[in-house]
Each structure stands twice: as structure tokens, then as C-alpha cells.
Amino acid sequence: MSHSTEVRLIASSGYPHDVAIAARGCAWLKHHGYHVSNPDVLARRYLRFGGTDAERLADLHAIGTGPTRELTLAVRGGYGLGRLLGQIDFARIADQARASGTPIVGHSDFTAFQLAYLAATGGVTFAGPMLLADFGDEHVDPFMWQHFESILRNRTHHVEIEAPQAIRAPATVQGTLWGGNLAMLCTLLGTPFMPRIDGGILFLEDVNEPPYRIERMLLQLLQAGVLASQQAIVLGDFSNYRTADYDNGYNMDAVFDYIRAQLDIPVLTGLPFGHCPRKLTLPVGGQALLAARADGFALSLSEYPTL
Secondary structure, eight states: OOSOEEEEEEOOSBOOSOHHHHHHHHHHHHHTTEEESOGGGGGOOBTTBSSOHHHHHHHHHTTTOSSTTOEEEEOOOSSOGGGTGGGOOHHHHHHHHHHHTOOEEEOGGGHHHHHHHHHHHOOOEEEOOOIIIIITSSSOOHHHHHHHHHHHHSSEEEEEEEOOOOOSSOEEEEEEEEEEEHHHHHHHTTSTTSOOOSSOEEEEEEESOOHHHHHHHHHHHHHTTTTTTSSEEEEEEEESOOOOGGGTTOOHHHHHHHHHHTOSSOEEEOOSOSSSSSOOOEEETSEEEEEEETTEEEEEEESOOOO
């Protein structure tokens, strides 16, 4: 890469549990042409958060105030954005982000900011890698890096996913792509921070949640009318959970089969996204054309900011 892209870190949720991982993430980015301009946020601690509420709020309000096409990257998820939602000036951030052309990237707890930002301004962000879990990994995933670089540097992005699907017939739908962490979506239901998107393509993921909790959250979205108002549901990575003897064969596939039976729209599985190394970077609020077949699906993405 001929020139360095500036990176602004956002420590809006938890703090780095291991400073060595944070340093490794910064070093990896620098080696690949991205210079972290504010590494000082990595040292902040307040209770279980990456700084006081005021410090974390200031991080968000500084989005788009750096160089043109600076990358805005979340440090990590955890918990903490819920405390800030009522104090965030989303319109100000959107104005700054559009003027500077900064892509905003993160996932997990950062979903709360992304969906609230979309609801308030229509602003498009990216559900994608974060400093610690992805760039700080001992072996940075090549699939993740390839798709991260490709979508951020091209105005359209096409993805082919091979994953067997339980669908009645091939289906092609088009609409606003939105979603993220399932638990975060549920915490926003009934609040002004939940986007109202009809005819969209909703993608979902979660971690550390056993099947019955995933079903409970999906039922909450179903009973609130969110799922049936979409054109398709695309399920990503649901990992790091345990089932018990009591589950008696009830597993994540049983959950997805049950939800599929309640809906007249495609419910797809196998999206490479979530709390897993092999992840796509997806525009939250961008446009998507989804073509589903029995052996997989294709996603064509557009209308999102680029570097």
C-alpha cells in the first residue's frame, strides 16, 4: 500500500483485557498500512469500561474529526454502549462522518451504536472486525482481511457462500441489510434506538448463548413483528455454548427449524459473521441483493462508505 490510512480507535464498551493483544493488533495494522492515531484510549479503565461515560461519549463524538477517509475502528465489545445511547448526538456524528468519509467498523456491543445511528440518521456503518479479537489475534484470518479490504476499497462487493440451506425453492430478494448481535437487537426493542426497517434483509449472530436463549430472543423479535416484516433472515455464527442432558436433542438446528416454520420468508444459515475469526464485513444500512439456493447463497452489497 502506497500510503498509510489513519485509524481512530473507539473504546466505547469494555477495556482491553490484555494490553499485549492490543499492541499486537496495532502493530499488525501498521504493518498493513494502517496507522493507529490514538492508542492512548487502550490504557483507559473505569470499572469494567474502556473509560468513564464522558470519555467514551467523547470518543463517539470525535468520529469524523480526523483526516479525510480515516478509518474508525471499535476496540472491542463487552458491555457499555447502552449507558451512552441517550446522550449521543447522532446527527453531529453523521455530519462529521459524511464530511470526512470515515467508515465506522465494529460488532458485538457496538451493534447498539450502529442500529441507533441508523435509526436516527440513516447513516451506514460496518459490522466487521475489531482491534482485539480480529487484528490482535495471533493468526489474523485471511478471509476476514480479504473481505475487509475489498469492501472498504470498492463501491460494490459480492460474496458467494457455500452452505446447505433448508429452503423450499430458490429465492432472490433485495433490500436494506441490517442487524448484528441478537441480544443487542432485543435490548433496543421498544426504544427509539431500534430502526424500523420493513422489507429488509436481517442478519443475526450471538455468542455464549445456549439454544433456548437464542430461541427466546428470536421469539421476542418474531412476536414484536420484526422478523415477519423482513424479506429474509440470514443467521451467522452462534458459538461457544453448551447444551445439557435436559435439552434432550434440542439444539441450535432445532431452534432455527422452529423459527423457519413460523415464517413465510427465507431463513438462511451459515453466514460467516459473528464472534468468529472468519467473518465478513457487512454494511449496516447498506443495500443488499440476496440470491439463495439449496447449496448456498450470494450477497451483492452496495451503497456504503469507502476508504
